[in-house]
Amino acid sequence: MPKQQSLIIAEDIDDLSEAELLARYTETMKHIESTRALWPGLTRLEESERTTSGGRNVGLFSKPFRLLFGLLIPKEGKAPELAKYFDALGDVDHGDDPEKFEPELLSRRLTRVEYEQKIQIELDNLQRHFADDVLYTGNQIMEPGLLGLAMARTLSTTNKAFHSLLAPLLDSLRDMTKRARAAAAEKRNAKNDGAKKPPTA
Numbered sequence: 001m002p003k004q005q006s007l008i009i010a011e012d013i014d015d016l017s018e019a020e021l022l023a024r025y026t027e028t029m030k031h032i033e034s035t036r037a038l039w040p041g042l043t044r045l046e047e048s049e050r051t052t053s054g055g056r057n058v059g060l061f062s063k064p065f066r067l068l069f070g071l072l073i074p075k076e077g078k079a080p081e082l083a084k085y086f087d088a089l090g091d092v093d094h095g096d097d098p099e100k101f102e103p104e105l106l107s108r109r110l111t112r113v114e115y116e117q118k119i120q121i122e123l124d125n126l127q128r129h130f131a132d133d134v135l136y137t138g139n140q141i142m143e144p145g146l147l148g149l150a151m152a153r154t155l156s157t158t159n160k161a162f163h164s165l166l167a168p169l170l171d172s173l174r175d176m177t178k179r180a181r182a183a184a185a186e187k188r189n190a191k192n193d194g195a196k197k198p199p200t201a
Contacts, residue, residue: 013133039116058113065110072103149173 016024036042045053058065072083086101095102149169156166 014137055113058110059117062110062114066107069103069107069110072101073107074104 072080072086074080074083083101083103086103087099088101090100090102091098093102093106095105152166152169153173155162156170157163
């Protein structure tokens with residue numbers, strides 16, 4: 001079986017060829033999908049749920065929660081005497097038995113949250129790193145790119161030989177301008193319609 005070629009070819013991301021960039025993108029997407037597969041059943045919330053969820057404070061209470069659950073988890077198959085008083089909360093722990101408080105389940109969930117928070121921090125850092133590089137690299141493209149487009153327009157109007165060659169490029173620019181104007185007009189109309197609506201009682 002032939003040895004798989006390493007993706008680490010260039011030492012700087014700016015030196016990667018288009019083929020190497022595609023290979024890195026493909027490999028990264030595989031890692032993202034495999035990470036999703038490692039955490040089956042992750043819940044996705046609506047934005048309104050994110051901002052109002054009590055789960056935002058779970059980190060603050062992590063230590064006392066863990067101490068409480070530790071006191072209630074059965075030892076050697078036997079629940080401690082204290083545990084029976086907490087069974088009154090069995091219908092609010094989102095567990096399997098509404099008659100029983102389930103500290104083992106809650107402890108596992110707390111461990112899960114703690115690991116997920118660590119992963120989230122790393123993914124947020126990675127996302128920020130990619131986002132910053134998009135801005136930085138995009139900025140390096142903008143000046144020469146815009147000057148190149150201006151030159152293409154000039155050549156199209158001053159050199160007939162280049163007019164047909166540059167036509168698809170200029171059509172693309174016109175389409176982009178039309179879409180931007182249409183989006184701006186739609187936004188203005190939506191704003192005006194909102195302003196015209198009478199206040200509700």
